Amino acid sequence: MGSSLTTLCYIEHDNKYLMMHRVKKEKDVNKDKWVGVGGHFNEDETPEECLLREVKEETGLTLKTWSFRGVVTFLSDRWQTEYMFLYVATDYEGELVECNEGVLEWVEKSEVLKLPIWKGDKIFLKLLEDSQEFFSLKLRYVGDELVEAVLNGNALSTDI
Numbered sequence: 001m002g003s004s005l006t007t008l009c010y011i012e013h014d015n016k017y018l019m020m021h022r023v024k025k026e027k028d029v030n031k032d033k034w035v036g037v038g039g040h041f042n043e044d045e046t047p048e049e050c051l052l053r054e055v056k057e058e059t060g061l062t063l064k065t066w067s068f069r070g071v072v073t074f075l076s077d078r079w080q081t082e083y084m085f086l087y088v089a090t091d092y093e094g095e096l097v098e099c100n101e102g103v104l105e106w107v108e109k110s111e112v113l114k115l116p117i118w119k120g121d122k123i124f125l126k127l128l129e130d131s132q133e134f135f136s137l138k139l140r141y142v143g144d145e146l147v148e149a150v151l152n153g154n155a156l157s158t159d160i
Helices: 047-059 119-130
Strands: 003-013 016-021 037-040 062-076 081-093 103-108 135-142 145-151 154-156
Touching (some): 081 119, 119 135
Parallel strands (some): 003 081, 062 135
Antiparallel strands (some): 003 016, 135 145, 145 154
């Protein structure tokens, strides 16, 4: 099935993350879920080029600084393997625009885990908050269920 390369960014401001509620596309693996902003690499793009382009396309914002925090490998029985480059950004310019993929909303960081988000996303959101270390996270799904999580080669509990 091959694999895909993506970026995901959590833009932070006033202790809030910019989240996207994916409600606008019918055929969307993330339908009705809340996610950060990002997307698939174009041919010959670097992770940073993809990050900047996707953030600009989805939000209208131009990132000025960002931190590369980890790589997440998604395995699934339903879609091809995905390698996601995970970023956090706090410095940007521009004004938010409407996005054709979902509704953008600033959400208190303390509230994000209560939203309908993927179980694996809860793991890496906690890692972003609890640790400054760069990490490699493997998440394996069967259907919508997270069945395996491995952080830097060590198994984690999937009970979150």
